[in-house]
Amino acid sequence: MINILSQNLHNGMCVSMVSQTDFIRDLIKRDRKIFFDDLSNEPLLQEPTGTVKIMADFTEYSPLHLGHRHCMMKAKEKEPDAIFVAVVPGLFERNGRGMPYIMTRQARAKAAVNVGADVVVEGPPMGIMGSGQYSLCLAKMFQALNTDFIPRGYKPVEGFNEILEHINKGKAVAPKPYKFVDVESKKVLKEGKLDEDNYVIVSLSKSLKKVGFNFKDKFIFVKRVEGVSGTKIRQFVSNGDFESAKEMLPSETIAVLKEEIANNRAPLNDIRDQERILEVVNQSSLDDLASLNLINDVTAQNMIEGRPFESLEEIEKIISWGFSRHYKQRILSSLEARINKDQISKYIDSYPSIIRILNFKNKNILKKFNEKITHRRLEIWQ
Numbered sequence: 001m002i003n004i005l006s007q008n009l010h011n012g013m014c015v016s017m018v019s020q021t022d023f024i025r026d027l028i029k030r031d032r033k034i035f036f037d038d039l040s041n042e043p044l045l046q047e048p049t050g051t052v053k054i055m056a057d058f059t060e061y062s063p064l065h066l067g068h069r070h071c072m073m074k075a076k077e078k079e080p081d082a083i084f085v086a087v088v089p090g091l092f093e094r095n096g097r098g099m100p101y102i103m104t105r106q107a108r109a110k111a112a113v114n115v116g117a118d119v120v121v122e123g124p125p126m127g128i129m130g131s132g133q134y135s136l137c138l139a140k141m142f143q144a145l146n147t148d149f150i151p152r153g154y155k156p157v158e159g160f161n162e163i164l165e166h167i168n169k170g171k172a173v174a175p176k177p178y179k180f181v182d183v184e185s186k187k188v189l190k191e192g193k194l195d196e197d198n199y200v201i202v203s204l205s206k207s208l209k210k211v212g213f214n215f216k217d218k219f220i221f222v223k224r225v226e227g228v229s230g231t232k233i234r235q236f237v238s239n240g241d242f243e244s245a246k247e248m249l250p251s252e253t254i255a256v257l258k259e260e261i262a263n264n265r266a267p268l269n270d271i272r273d274q275e276r277i278l279e280v281v282n283q284s285s286l287d288d289l290a291s292l293n294l295i296n297d298v299t300a301q302n303m304i305e306g307r308p309f310e311s312l313e314e315i316e317k318i319i320s321w322g323f324s325r326h327y328k329q330r331i332l333s334s335l336e337a338r339i340n341k342d343q344i345s346k347y348i349d350s351y352p353s354i355i356r357i358l359n360f361k362n363k364n365i366l367k368k369f370n371e372k373i374t375h376r377r378l379e380i381w382q
Contacts, residue, residue: 021275023268028336038353053083053148054082054145055084055220056147056150057075057085057151060089062095062101062269065230065249066225069250071224072117075151078220082149083368085118085121086120088109092128094333094336095126096126097329098326098330100272102234104266107265115252119359119361120357120358121356121357125337128294138204143208143213147218149220150204153221167205167219168221173189178192178193228248229248232248233245233248276336277312289304293344354379355379356381357378357380
């Protein structure tokens with residue numbers, strides 16, 4: 001059974017009469033409701049039935065650029081009969097670094113389908129989670145989709161091909177401080193650090209192993225395209241410089257971006273609900289602050305001792321150093337979302353309680369997808 005969920009906040013809504021900050025505030029309010037609704041649902045865990053092959057790729061698409069399209073097309077060439085399912089992170093619209101996305105997941109999903117994806121489903125709320133938490137959610141999503149193939153872009157560096165071969169044998173690799181080791185044998189496979197895209201592959205293999213998903217021969221590794229920078233693209237778009245951006249963006253992405261900008265729904269990558277963050281920090285108790293996901297006791301105490309705060313910059317200065325260089329931005333996102341550690345833990349345990357479809361190519365594709373995922377609750381956003 002597929003449920004239809006209307007999301008009037010985005011669909012057909014022009015927000016030119018309100019600020020982007022108000023738009024983000026309403027979006028987070030809506031997503032909090034969705035989060036707690038999902039929290040109350042128990043996932044269906046029946047056996048899958050359909051025979052169609054599923055190729056599932058996790059990508060933020062902020063925005064979808066030529067590198068993303070290259071990976072998608074190469075994977076589709078290798079398995080042309082598979083349904084390409086893009087897992088686009090959703091709730092609270094914050095990325096793995098804790099930063100706001102350039103446009104909403106509905107818009108990112110539209111660009112993905114226009115470029116070539118068959119189905120787009122909502123991924124986990126990345127910005128309010130630790131990297132291990134959302135990697136575990138991604139692994140559980142691939143498991144829920146009964147995924148046959150997982151395309152991933154990678155950066156070729158010395159010694160990494162051996163790790164890729166290791167993973168494609170179904171063996172998990174664990175990232176440790178300045179080294180990467182086989183989960184079972186504890187053998188060190190590579191010393192040093194990894195590029196971010198490569199690190200995601202390693203971390204995902206560990207999470208897939210943890211949830212009991214057999215990923216032997218499922219990965220399709222695609223060499224990453226050079227000269228494409230998401231950071232530069234977002235800078236160009238924010239400045240209205242599409243002439244420079246078009247060297248790195250498909251025309252389909254540019255069309256969606258321009259539509260979102262015309263409706264004042266983009267670019268959102270510098271927009272936060274500053275008023276709510278300041279309210280939470282200045283008015284919450286020590287216990288309430290310390291209970292929020294990602295916020296440690298030291299940071300919570302610094303907030304109590306340093307208030308009242310008048311700007312986000314003041315808050316950032318008192319946030320203690322965390323597990324990554326993006327920790328401070330994740331803390332700001334946690335303050336926006338106001339989801340505590342116990343709630344996140346419960347959410348992960350039952351994830352995904354619902355597979356939410358953000359967009360799809362056509363009704364025939366949707367029917368085939370539904371036949372493969374009859375063992376899960378599906379919900380379509382309209």
